[in-house]
Amino acid sequence: MVDKGIRIEGLKKRYGSGDTAVDALKGIDMQVAPGEVVGLVGPSGSGKSTLLKCLGAVIEPTAGRMILGDELIYDDGWKVTDLRALRRDRIGFVFQAPYLIPFLDVTDNVALLLMLAGRPNGEARSRAMELLEALDVGHRAKAMPSQLSGGEQQRVSIARGLVNRPPVILADEPTAPLDSERALAVIRILNDMARKYDTAIIVVTHDEKIIPTFKRIYHIRDGVTYEEAGEGRSFD
């Protein structure tokens, strides 16, 4: 058992009850080491988003265990009381659409999470700036989200997901709106970040362009996962 990263054992999720109940997850086993980026692929309706929501402490699973870092967060019931603080401090989210806050500029969109956690504005902004530089959007730091291209917005949203240096990043189809060059750039960034900050990253994707880049891939079908070695192709 790894003592960091993500570990999921026998995770189940049933939506609804009685005749209309849907067993979206029927027993998920998964493990992601710190510094590792794994792919999560599967047909539509197979339970990918459901799994991310459970892991992101947004919905409650029905049964099973989830371990984040060295803490058991779920064991047939939540083991942490403040799920919001858990999300804020331990998990980074990257969505298919960037969902930036339209009334904050790029820097503050990224720095917001730290400010909400009570860090001084200056410190939060300089940390945001550092990430924006690393993601090659530093020159757009003062722009409003509506003034950015789709790819730039996506990179800003990745910066936002990384800013609190969470041990876990959950990305739901982060490359869907991007062309293959930009999609690969995003994956490279996620790999760099994983290595640099020892982050465990799960990337849900349908995207044929990026699937070959993962060293390990989890397939999910009918609520059950199958692990598979990926090609682990380099990006250049």
Place this chain on the structure above:
Amino acid sequence: MISLAGRDILHAWGKFVFTGIGLGLLIGATFTMAGVYRGMVDDAKVMLDNSGADLWVVQQDTLGPYAEPSSIYDDTYRSILGISGVARAANVTYLTMQVRQGERDVRVLVTGVTADGPGTPGWPPYLVAGRQITRSHYEAVADVATGFKLGDRLQIRRNQYTVVGLTRRMVSSSGDPMVFIPLKDAQEAQFLKDNDAIVRSRARTAQNPALNRPGVPGLLDSVITSQSSNPYVNAVLVQLEAGHVSEDVARSISRWKRLKVYDRAQMEHILVGKLIATSSRQIGMFMVILTIVSAAIVAFIIYTLTMGKIREIAVLKLIGTRNRTIAALIMQQAIALGLIGFVVGKITATLWGPFFPKHVLLEPLDAVIGLVAVVVICILSSIIAIRAALKVDPAEAIGG
């Protein structure tokens, strides 16, 4: 920390300013309604102040002379003068009527004052132009609000009067400007019959055998003279000697003279509590409606603005923003909207107040109360939006 509300307002300032102006006009209307009420109360108080009276002596069992008709004999004042504690007593008549000047006519409160000279109770305490009435007939002092100028000729009933002086802020409790004329003229104006009525009345008296006795020459003439004289006034205004308590003097007057006596506080109570009570309830209703409409607008706008940000709110919740922060975002915006509305409302009420036909009195205290009310209403109105925002599922941000 960072002010999410402030950033959002700066980002969408046009929306806020326009909504704020719309809300401000409503708030301005509400302030004006309050100002109209304050103006009525103030008019009533100013009228009482300017009358220079400490006591009002009126007909028994009436709320005269302003709220109900009252008539007492015009020699009553003499015996009142004899009562201890009374410094001055003067007859006065009040009659609200249309006064004609050239082509137009103006609604005024015609006040008949005795020709004892300035300082007499009932006289205007100061003039802004011209002089006080010096002759006992056909001179008038008018308030500037009538629009009359010095030297203008006014027609009151059948007589012409020359405006010799102008006053300011001399109005009745219903806001009609006052015109002062000599008491004798005023009595005539109030009780004067038209020519036909006089002729008919004389004929009727002449046909009465008891009054028209062949053996008593002069009797008919005396009776007719007595019938056409008007020995009535509406009230006697009394000034007290220093050191005398109004209650004691009032008690002796009412005991000895079988008259009703009101002091300043009672008179104010009659004017504010009875004469303008219906108007103030009317105004109160309008203010309640305007307040409800304003609250509904704030609630609706804030709700719409919040619903437009539902995705962002889901994201904020997903990344761990506390409910408190989200509620504060919405509530601060509601308060900001209210503050814009308050400022716009205060300015518009101040600008358009003077154009109202009646006195609009904008009290600083009302503005403070209004500010508090606006803020409270905005906070309450934002509750619907806050509830909706707090119900947003953070899972929505992840999507399917």
